[in-house]
Amino acid sequence: MTKIKACLFDLDGVIVDTAKYHYLAWRRLAKELGFDFTEEHNERLKGISRMDSLEILLEVGGLTLDENVKVKLAEKKNNWYCEYIAKMTPDEILPGTKEFLELLRGNKIKIALGSASKNSMSILTNVGLVNHFDAIVDGNNITHAKPDPQVFLLGAKELGVAPEECVVFEDARAGIEAAINAGMYSVGIGDPKILNKANIVVSSLKEMTLEKLNSQIYCKGA
Template sequence: MSPITACLFDLDGVLVDTAKYHYIAWKRLAEELGFEFTEQDNERLKGVSRMASLDILLEIGGLAPDEETKLDLAAKKNAWYVEYISTMDASEILPGALEFIQSLKERGIKVALGSASKNAMLILNNTGLTPYFDAIIDGTKTQQAKPDPEVFTLGARELGVPTESCVVFEDAEAGIEAATRAGMRCVGIGSPETLGRANLVISSLEGFTVDRLLGLQEK
């Protein structure tokens, strides 16, 4: 197997916990539209783009508005979400995430963000994570949503490394599939039942080491 020279990280649920803010905003939109949106429903939105998430929400509510209305609804949800995440700070970085990224940098391994979020820069700036990334690919740079591999192949290109030398860190099935389709190894963060297609599944980045990561080179 190729040596690991770069790591690409999803943002939501991997480095920071913005999922709760997404859920609050989607739930608020559903209630305004007259139906319930549960935490179980929200699981279907993990790793999915904003408009695709809206389509799922509208399907749950049994609604089929025109495209102009859909754009207005997506903008409303995003405005609420931005309002919520504007108060984020470094305390909302998930346990072990910053320490692991710092250890990657110390070992000369490149680091990139690969996120569908169009608000990634706001989150990275508010939490102080921006300087740690050699490349940042977010929803403003991509045309295709995960499970399309575009976000990760763009990341590898911007880092100047071959895809087979990259490892992706993801918490969603769509992200695992995107990494696989990009020809990259993948570490799933969460449940083995959900993320079983990853090369390795861990509960969080807390306590995870570069040496354990490099063990994937043998697999």
């Protein structure tokens, strides 16, 4: 048997719902630039970096801008986003998340964050979850966005655990693909039709138990 020794979690849409704040900031930027940015458009931004997200937004608006302007726009969006997340409280932790993290810790399973966000420390501090993680790898540590596996491979390295002994919890297709590319198991949080490449799909961490993790994730080794 290959035993799971570590769990790696995406942040947005898995631990907390900061996706709504990203959307509000991106939509605000789009309106300033003269076009509408819908929730459907926003789906394309899940799990990818800030600059890649900006490129998609500009594509939606049919705009081509030089790099200096794009950097300033990304900073403006992030400043608005930071204003929103500065008001976050522990009440915004998604259902079942804290309980599941504590269950893992109680069973000596290591825990890491693997997020494209550059604001993960601020968010985790505001909601009171920093101490629940053994390692935090985010947009400040990585150079390649999901579906590149870099963020999860770095997380496993920080934890001192082999990739095949890790499970990734993700709400985005790009994140599930990153887990697969890293040689890890994956649990999708959300729509089974979108996350159909995951080993398991649940609606939230409230559904997760060690029994479910063991029975559906463990596999026979060579």
